[in-house]
Amino acid sequence: MITESSGRWFRAAFDGARLAMAVVDPAGRVLAANSAFGRLMDAPAEELTGLPVSELAPLGLDEPTRAACAAVLRGDRGEVTRTRRLKHPDGRLLWAEVTLAPAGAPGAPALLSIADVSEHRALRDRLRHLQLHDPVTRLPNRALFFQRLSAALTDSATGRVGLCYLDVDGFKAVNDTLGHAAGDALLAAVGQRLVHCAAGQRDGGQLVARLGGDEFALLVEGSTGTQQLTDLADAVLADLAGRPFDLSGLRHTVTASVGIVERPVAGTSATELMQDADTTLYWAKADGKARWTLFDAERNARRMTHQALSRALLPAVERGEFTLEFQPIVSLADGTLRGVEALTRWRHPHLGTLAPGDFISLAEETGAIVPLGRWALAESCRQARRWQLEHTGVPPYVSVNVAVRQVWDSDLVADVAAVLRETGLPPGLLQLELTESAGVAPAGRPLRALHALSDMGVRIAIDDFGTGYSNLAYLSRLPVRTLKLDGTLVRGFQSPAHPGNADEAIVATLVELAHKLGLTVTAECVEDPAQAERLRLIGCDTGQGWHYSKPVAAERISALLAAG
Numbered sequence: 001m002i003t004e005s006s007g008r009w010f011r012a013a014f015d016g017a018r019l020a021m022a023v024v025d026p027a028g029r030v031l032a033a034n035s036a037f038g039r040l041m042d043a044p045a046e047e048l049t050g051l052p053v054s055e056l057a058p059l060g061l062d063e064p065t066r067a068a069c070a071a072v073l074r075g076d077r078g079e080v081t082r083t084r085r086l087k088h089p090d091g092r093l094l095w096a097e098v099t100l101a102p103a104g105a106p107g108a109p110a111l112l113s114i115a116d117v118s119e120h121r122a123l124r125d126r127l128r129h130l131q132l133h134d135p136v137t138r139l140p141n142r143a144l145f146f147q148r149l150s151a152a153l154t155d156s157a158t159g160r161v162g163l164c165y166l167d168v169d170g171f172k173a174v175n176d177t178l179g180h181a182a183g184d185a186l187l188a189a190v191g192q193r194l195v196h197c198a199a200g201q202r203d204g205g206q207l208v209a210r211l212g213g214d215e216f217a218l219l220v221e222g223s224t225g226t227q228q229l230t231d232l233a234d235a236v237l238a239d240l241a242g243r244p245f246d247l248s249g250l251r252h253t254v255t256a257s258v259g260i261v262e263r264p265v266a267g268t269s270a271t272e273l274m275q276d277a278d279t280t281l282y283w284a285k286a287d288g289k290a291r292w293t294l295f296d297a298e299r300n301a302r303r304m305t306h307q308a309l310s311r312a313l314l315p316a317v318e319r320g321e322f323t324l325e326f327q328p329i330v331s332l333a334d335g336t337l338r339g340v341e342a343l344t345r346w347r348h349p350h351l352g353t354l355a356p357g358d359f360i361s362l363a364e365e366t367g368a369i370v371p372l373g374r375w376a377l378a379e380s381c382r383q384a385r386r387w388q389l390e391h392t393g394v395p396p397y398v399s400v401n402v403a404v405r406q407v408w409d410s411d412l413v414a415d416v417a418a419v420l421r422e423t424g425l426p427p428g429l430l431q432l433e434l435t436e437s438a439g440v441a442p443a444g445r446p447l448r449a450l451h452a453l454s455d456m457g458v459r460i461a462i463d464d465f466g467t468g469y470s471n472l473a474y475l476s477r478l479p480v481r482t483l484k485l486d487g488t489l490v491r492g493f494q495s496p497a498h499p500g501n502a503d504e505a506i507v508a509t510l511v512e513l514a515h516k517l518g519l520t521v522t523a524e525c526v527e528d529p530a531q532a533e534r535l536r537l538i539g540c541d542t543g544q545g546w547h548y549s550k551p552v553a554a555e556r557i558s559a560l561l562a563a564g
Helices: 004-016 035-041 063-074 118-132 142-154 171-178 180-199 226-242 270-286 297-319 360-366 369-390 404-409 412-423 445-456 502-516 529-538 554-562
Strands: 020-024 030-033 080-087 093-102 110-116 160-168 206-212 215-221 245-247 250-252 256-264 292-294 322-331 337-348 352-354 397-402 430-435 459-465 482-485 520-523
Touching (some): 030 035, 063 093, 093 118, 118 142, 142 160, 171 180, 180 226, 180 245, 226 256, 270 292, 297 369, 322 554, 337 554, 360 369, 369 404, 369 412, 369 554, 412 430, 482 502, 502 520, 502 529
Parallel strands (some): 397 430, 459 482, 482 520
Antiparallel strands (some): 020 110, 080 093, 160 215, 160 256, 206 215, 245 250
């Protein structure tokens, strides 16, 4: 039971409270207000008694809030709370949390309170700012960038969106040589230059964000077309490269690579846009850096095919999707079949038959070349052994290409020895072709492997000779038996009636040098009788090309051998 004494205590606590409070009757009129409430309303508390709460202008109650308060006073709902921007009598603005809560049973008065939440709101805003901004550059971070990108994709004034995705060239070297403090200073300075460039564009509306590391994004919301994006990229590249940065007292020139994507927002997702921007940035780097590159759907389709083939390579080896074709290597002196080159074909279930040029480089990149190379070696040796057993006369040797990665990533010598042992093929009927970049080295593992293979009796050939390192001094140190001249040298040959071009002179010199070193020479890409005759006159030993035969199945080679 509340006594008169306790009532006085309650009244004193009510009047002296720092929280602005007022008691409101069921009709919405003020029954009592404390001093804090009066100060906020800029009136003595006692003068507020009897006034309708809805007419207290400083509260700024809108119609939905008034309706909610009426429902509280009727007992139809619990308390209602709204956050309002109020003006204090001293002129400052504050954020206030206005609450009307029932003080008892329906029909009883309600308590109206106004709490100043400005400091809490400011702290929340500061925390949110920290969450959405990069501490080094003070620019919007990845989270805020994606918020704005999502908004741009759903509400674009022009129905289009553009993105310049930028990476600072050589940034790692700055960190490594000058330290992370200098690297951070460079990032902050680059960020300010980007903001300046974006602000200088006549169309405006660009967001500059740091996405992480040395990567920045310039988002153009409501893009007007590709030209706007390329103009922005040009301005950025010119500003960065045109004025050196001062880092630890040193002047440092910076370039950047930029990937540009611009398209309609319809049918575009944030994930797709960023993937395409990342791909285009990679192209800009691969094309030489210090430039911008525009997204190209056809180039991207080729990249997607490239990736799909890369993923499918190893499973394709395991599923047995590869097969071999063989191209004859013919004596230029008498036209007899001396050997064959084994060429791998991929019977792709969706893309049809793929030639080596479509997948060998991918196999080297992914490492699938090692198991694929083992398969090609074993299959070639098995087929060469069958020809040896099935046909009389001198059996043809089989020439198998060996990739750089096979020399370094596998025990090539052990692989060859195992295959020869398993198939029974004499080592002299196996020739391994290595490009100059794989085989021509003064020392190290490749050279040791070549000597070991030669000691086994395996033929060693240098493929595409004349296009690689061409370090002729190495030839005397390598256990090579054959040079295969690159087809670009042979294609320049003229007919016997018009001798004397540069390619012919080069080939004649190489043939003479090879013979003095005890090597034989095979000319690749022999396409017509005139070329074959000129090569014969020069002294080239064997030829290979469509003049003799395109690559064919093993059965066609068997037919040639059977026909003598």
